[in-house]
Amino acid sequence: MGDVMLFENLATDDFICHGPGGMGDRDTFLDWLRWYPRAFSEQRPSLEDVIDGGDRVVARYTVRSTYRGGYLDLPGRDQEVEETGIIIFRLDDGKVAETWFEGNDLEVAQQLGGRVHAPER
Template sequence: MSSNRATFQRFHEAVNSGDAELIATTIDEVVAPDLIFHAPVPTELPGPQALKRVWAVLLRGFPDIRVEVEDVIAEGDRIVSRNTVTGTQQGEFRGLPPTGRSVTYNEIFIFRFAGGRIAEIWGVVDLLTQLRQLGAVPS
């Protein structure tokens, strides 16, 4: 289990690097090639590619994006992470031109590990709060 925690920590450090290449390389190293990704992501792509696309889109929209882990619960082959995400929209995101607005929203992710790699991900992201803060939907 501690190796799962170390893998989770490595993934988390990569996504907070702001470096798309490091994130993609880390995904290749810590995510199973047959990753099952339960989230509203591009379904035409296999799991690791979909995860890379998600981070490319996030980094384009929010170059300063930061995921702060508030709670981590590890049990068996799963790790649950409750996060606060912050960033400033400096690029196009979900069809919105750059607004310069800051966002702070919450998310919860469950990671299932197999063979030392992330094999399955479930995610719940507070997109409504994010879109309200960007002015895309009324408050």
């Protein structure tokens, strides 16, 4: 993860991404792609499942990495974390035109010591 040049060659010019933070364009995704490996380094990704559905490809993955800081204001402690998720890719003429991402962000935050507080009533 984090290979900007690879993304630039594989994605369409009008690429769109959807995720927990909302919808973004090519520049939004490139910003994330530059940030992610700084916050989560030494990445060890593995593909658990891949489903080919014509112009859609679905990938379920696990990434083990070392947290360095910069995520939800949680301090970096060189801590090992495990992230899992599912990404749906829509292809257009052999390039990625759109993605939908669902990950275990809450579990990652909890692994890093983040706490969920119930709203007061």
